[in-house]
Amino acid sequence: MNKQKLLGAAFISPALIAVIVFFLVPVILTVVFSFTNMSTSTGILGGEYQLTQSDLDDLSGAGVSDEAITLLQGAGYAMTDESLTAFETEFGKTRADELAQKFPDATFDSRRDMERALKELRTDPLRSTRERKAAAELFRQSILGQRYETKDDFANAVSALNISAADTQPLTEVAYTGWTFTTQNFELLWQLPATWRYAINTVIYVSLTLVFNVTLGLFLALSTFFLPDRIAQTFRTIWFLPRILPPVLYVMMWQWMTWDQGFISSLLAPLGVDRIDWMRHSAVHGWTVLVLINGFVGASLGMILFSSSLRAIPQTQFYAAQVDGAGRWQQIRYVILPQMRWPILFITSYQTLSLLTSFEYILLSTDGGPGRQTEVWALAAYHTALSNYGGNLEYGLGAAYALALVIIGIILSAIYLRFFNFRELVAKPRIEQ
Amino acid sequence: MRIHLQNFKKTFGDTTVIEDMNLTVEDGEMIALLGPSGCGKSTTLFAISGIHKINGGTLHFGDKDVTNLPAQERSVGVVFQNYALYPHMSVAQNIGFPLKVQKLKTAEINARVGEIAELVQIGNLLDRKPMQLSGGQQQRVALARALIRKPDVLLLDEPLANLDAKLRLEMRSEIRRLQRETGITAILVTHDQIEAMSMCDRIALMKDGRIEQISTPTQMYESPASHYVASFLGNPPISFLQAKADASLDLGHGNALPLPIGKAVQGELTLGIRPEHFGPQHDGPKISGQISFIEPQGREDLIDVMLPCGQKLRAIAPSGHGLKLEQDISWGTQMDRLHIFGADGTRL
Numbered sequence: 001m002n003k004q005k006l007l008g009a010a011f012i013s014p015a016l017i018a019v020i021v022f023f024l025v026p027v028i029l030t031v032v033f034s035f036t037n038m039s040t041s042t043g044i045l046g047g048e049y050q051l052t053q054s055d056l057d058d059l060s061g062a063g064v065s066d067e068a069i070t071l072l073q074g075a076g077y078a079m080t081d082e083s084l085t086a087f088e089t090e091f092g093k094t095r096a097d098e099l100a101q102k103f104p105d106a107t108f109d110s111r112r113d114m115e116r117a118l119k120e121l122r123t124d125p126l127r128s129t130r131e132r133k134a135a136a137e138l139f140r141q142s143i144l145g146q147r148y149e150t151k152d153d154f155a156n157a158v159s160a161l162n163i164s165a166a167d168t169q170p171l172t173e174v175a176y177t178g179w180t181f182t183t184q185n186f187e188l189l190w191q192l193p194a195t196w197r198y199a200i201n202t203v204i205y206v207s208l209t210l211v212f213n214v215t216l217g218l219f220l221a222l223s224t225f226f227l228p229d230r231i232a233q234t235f236r237t238i239w240f241l242p243r244i245l246p247p248v249l250y251v252m253m254w255q256w257m258t259w260d261q262g263f264i265s266s267l268l269a270p271l272g273v274d275r276i277d278w279m280r281h282s283a284v285h286g287w288t289v290l291v292l293i294n295g296f297v298g299a300s301l302g303m304i305l306f307s308s309s310l311r312a313i314p315q316t317q318f319y320a321a322q323v324d325g326a327g328r329w330q331q332i333r334y335v336i337l338p339q340m341r342w343p344i345l346f347i348t349s350y351q352t353l354s355l356l357t358s359f360e361y362i363l364l365s366t367d368g369g370p371g372r373q374t375e376v377w378a379l380a381a382y383h384t385a386l387s388n389y390g391g392n393l394e395y396g397l398g399a400a401y402a403l404a405l406v407i408i409g410i411i412l413s414a415i416y417l418r419f420f421n422f423r424e425l426v427a428k429p430r431i432e433q
Numbered sequence: 434m435r436i437h438l439q440n441f442k443k444t445f446g447d448t449t450v451i452e453d454m455n456l457t458v459e460d461g462e463m464i465a466l467l468g469p470s471g472c473g474k475s476t477t478l479f480a481i482s483g484i485h486k487i488n489g490g491t492l493h494f495g496d497k498d499v500t501n502l503p504a505q506e507r508s509v510g511v512v513f514q515n516y517a518l519y520p521h522m523s524v525a526q527n528i529g530f531p532l533k534v535q536k537l538k539t540a541e542i543n544a545r546v547g548e549i550a551e552l553v554q555i556g557n558l559l560d561r562k563p564m565q566l567s568g569g570q571q572q573r574v575a576l577a578r579a580l581i582r583k584p585d586v587l588l589l590d591e592p593l594a595n596l597d598a599k600l601r602l603e604m605r606s607e608i609r610r611l612q613r614e615t616g617i618t619a620i621l622v623t624h625d626q627i628e629a630m631s632m633c634d635r636i637a638l639m640k641d642g643r644i645e646q647i648s649t650p651t652q653m654y655e656s657p658a659s660h661y662v663a664s665f666l667g668n669p670p671i672s673f674l675q676a677k678a679d680a681s682l683d684l685g686h687g688n689a690l691p692l693p694i695g696k697a698v699q700g701e702l703t704l705g706i707r708p709e710h711f712g713p714q715h716d717g718p719k720i721s722g723q724i725s726f727i728e729p730q731g732r733e734d735l736i737d738v739m740l741p742c743g744q745k746l747r748a749i750a751p752s753g754h755g756l757k758l759e760q761d762i763s764w765g766t767q768m769d770r771l772h773i774f775g776a777d778g779t780r781l
Contacts, residue, residue, distance in 0.1 A: 314515065316513045316514075316515055316517035317517050319479075319482075319484045319513065319517065320511065320513060320517035320518075320519075321519075321530075322484055322503070322505060323484065323504045323509050324530050324534060324578070324582075325505045325506075325531050325534045325535060325582070326530070326534040327505055327534070330534045334519075334530070334533070334534070335519060338522075339519075339521050341521075
């Protein structure tokens with residue numbers, strides 16, 4: 001490798017590293033996560049082994065024999081070193097010693113027997129029933145509710161209960177509290193009716209906003225193009241304001257406009273219109289506000305890009321069109337728009353992809369409401385994985401949502417490029433013959 | 434169609450570019466607006482086409498007052514310097530565009546496009562895009578587009594400026610042929626005197642927003658109205674000499690020419706002598722000097738002669754003259770072709 005190539009590699013390496021760290025790694029992690037059942041309850045590092053009372057109901061479904069279930073339920077009570085130590089810390093050494101002396105290595109079949117044994121304490125009797133119940137619980141021989149750090153510990157505990165090896169395997173799976181690899185996220189996505197709701201919402205959101213965006217951007221660019229320079233400049237600056245405003249402030253202004261004591265309501269109240277929350281009153285209100293919030297921001301980008309590409313069309317072409325007899329509308333239709341294909345394609349595809357994945361304005365305004373009627377796919381992914389009311393954040397399912405979005409995005413961009421005949425657009429002109 | 438521009442005034446902001454200009458182009462005539470850049474010739478053209486508004490005066494196409502009509506409603510065809518073809522349309526679409534915006538039927542548009550394409554000889558290129566054409570072909574497309582509507586007037590804005598020398602020659606005669614064949618009234622804007630002289634019936638020579646002289650090329654060359662006109666036409670250019678009229682036209686240091694017959698001249702004057710009217714091959718009154726430069730041109734040589742008074746005179750001598758640098762000479766001048774200009778630059 002010569003010096004120049006080395007220098008080139010050196011110059012590109014920071015960018016390359018940034019791409020890998022900030023793009024490639026997150027994408028790969030998303031793919032990996034989407035094939036796990038990772039959530040708050042499983043943690044992200046790995047897990048322990050624990051069977052709970054509620055797990056018992058699922059066990060026969062997981063292929064554990066009834067015999068084993070019975071063994072798990074009724075393992076009885078026993079005087080063991082561990083249980084005596086636990087009793088000693090709770091109820092004192094005098095009692096523990098007396099108990100050990102009176103019932104060396106004894107076992108009891110039921111709690112009643114165990115409590116009866118506890119009544120035998122004489123030096124310092126346990127008088128209340130509640131105390132005896134709590135104490136009896138300490139002698140209970142069961143793995144239910146017990147945490148085992150490793151798989152082997154759990155297996156030992158299970159075999160101590162005389163559960164057959166055939167049942168150990170499914171039991172271990174049920175007992176594992178960490179995350180595992182699974183495809184159930186995608187099955188769930190396919191089956192949940194809510195998923196389809198989110199998909200439809202996304203289509204509504206993206207297509208409405210896109211149409212609004214691109215049309216308004218084009219309209220603004222064209223109308224300012226035919227205006228005198230200074231007025232046009234002022235106009236464009238005003239339209240650009242939402243974009244340079246922090247989203248939180250921008251949405252806050254919309255909130256202030258639309259809430260039931262806000263600008264719109266106050267304006268309409270004297271006209272006899274009921275004060276309502278114009279943002280969350282109904283799905284239609286929600287969608288309208290969302291399209292406007294996003295559309296005004298998106299339109300400014302289109303406007304700037306369209307304006308500059310308009311100015312790239314030589315002035316003489318407009319002169320020629322004029323003397324050819326084309327009116328303003330015909331100039332737009334036949335001369336301008338065909339030559340704006342590339343910027344329109346760019347804005348359309350760019351906006352589609354960014355609208356598909358961006359949800360910050362929705363999060364800040366309706367947050368998917370009213371109900372979940374404006375919950376779009378990306379917002380659902382966010383809610384599922386990072387912020388939900390239940391408190392159990394389902395990272396795996398959220399990643400599956402996100403992965404679906406990535407795949408849809410790639411397919412869409414491929415379609416766009418094909419539809420707009422990208423190759424012809426970038427083909428080199430052939431001059432002369 | 435006769436084009437009549439009267440008391441035409443054009444301003445850009447506070448700057449008046451053209452004031453009180455009159456121009457009449459006869460039906461079927463091709464006229465050149467000739468002048469250096471910034472003299473207002475393109476401005477005039479754009480005003481006639483309707484692209485720029487006319488700030489004062491009137492414009493008539495035939496009997497019709499078009500002064501306040503927008504470009505779309507005037508019947509003009511324009512060929513722009515850069516052709517201004519629509520890059521996204523094929524050649525056929527470009528040519529047919531003026532008809533398309535009139536919402537004519539496709540069949541008729543196609544027929545007329547085919548017809549005009551044959552006239553400008555690009556019938557085989559109709560499916561190409563402008564990008565795939567050479568400069569000369571683009572020029573023909575632009576011409577066809579300008580002509581397809583059968584406009585009242587054809588306006589050509591420096592149509593040959595972007596072509597190489599060989600194509601320029603070819604397109605010069607081609608444009609003239611088309612204009613003759615279609616019998617269209619045409620206005621050519623150019624800064625190239627050869628273009629203007631070779632292509633047009635008349636030339637309007639412009640300076641600083643005024644028409645300095647308007648006449649046929651020959652007339653303009655032979656009897657320039659002013660110092661400026663004389664200097665603009667002719668290649669190699671005319672030489673000017675400062676002279677004092679007394680008993681003779683005194684050039685100083687012994688050189689003098691006789692007073693012209695039938696002209697009363699007096700005082701400080703400027704003489705204009707074209708190179709082809711001074712040289713060893715001419716009879717007439719002699720002017721002496723020293724050869725300071727010889728520029729061989731093939732058929733003839735261009736010779737600069739330094740006069741004793743320090744002024745320079747240019748001569749054309751047929752090749753094979755055997756002259757050398759710094760040789761002293763005394764050559765004849767054709768007195769009947771001598772131009773005399775007064776102190777204000779007008780010809781006497």
